[in-house]
Amino acid sequence: MGGASGDQVSRDFLAALNVGDVCHGTATEVTRSHGVVVTLDGFPALPLGMVGPLDVSWRQSPSAAVQAGQRITAEVDAVDQEEGRARMSMAATENPELWGFLASLQRGEILSGTVAAIERFGVFVKLDDGPDHPVYPGVGFITIPELSWRRFEAASDVVQVGQRLSCEFLQFDTWNGEARLSLRAT
Structure with missing residues (x-):
């Protein structure tokens, strides 16, 4: 398939895809x-x-996955396009289950949970209504600046x-598959 008509066919195919659609296919090339x-x-x-290298798997490198x-x-x-x-x-x-839960959250929604781990870069929260995260100790995450207004x-x-x-939901972090939260907003 070549030329302008081939380009139009591929554009039409891509135009029919929507963010969130689940697609199937065959890997033709895998690079690190x-x-x-x-x-x-x-x-x-x-x-x-x-599929970008960080979107292949949470558990494995692209070539292993x-x-x-x-x-x-x-x-x-x-x-x-x-x-x-x-x-x-x-x-x-x-x-x-995790992605469905995260996609269902609305900005500004108040979520409750328990502090699961404290790291130098932020706090992981196990959310009451959320599923377990396959990698992190909690589905919720609070960055250091969102912890408090106080120093x-x-x-x-x-x-x-x-x-x-109880924290306010800020956004769905698609990179890490977590709910970004703000404690200081509450």
Whole structure:
């Protein structure tokens, strides 16, 4: 398939994709730096799907998670008509319960949970209504600036492991698969 008519057919195919769609296809190329190039079912003429290296799996490197020729399932993160690609995430399909929960949250919603771990970069919160996270100790995460309006030296000056919290939901972090929260907003 070549020329202008082929370009239009691929644009039409991409235009039919929506963010959040789950697609199937075949990995045509796997690289450490670029991730996985995918020929999507319904458009075998050329690979229109791209899974970035950090979107392949939460548990494995791209080369360990998928091989060229392997069938894959991935969720559409974005469609770039100019580039002629659908950016996709295989990690999003590893744990559909988690992604479904995170996608259902609304900005400003108040969520309750328990402090699961305190790190130098923030606080993990196990949310009452949320599923377990496959990698982190909690689905909720509070960055250091969102802990308090007061000045403090360490996150443990504000919260303790096991402490119950109510926090405001700020955004769904698709990179880490977590709910970004604000304690200071409440």
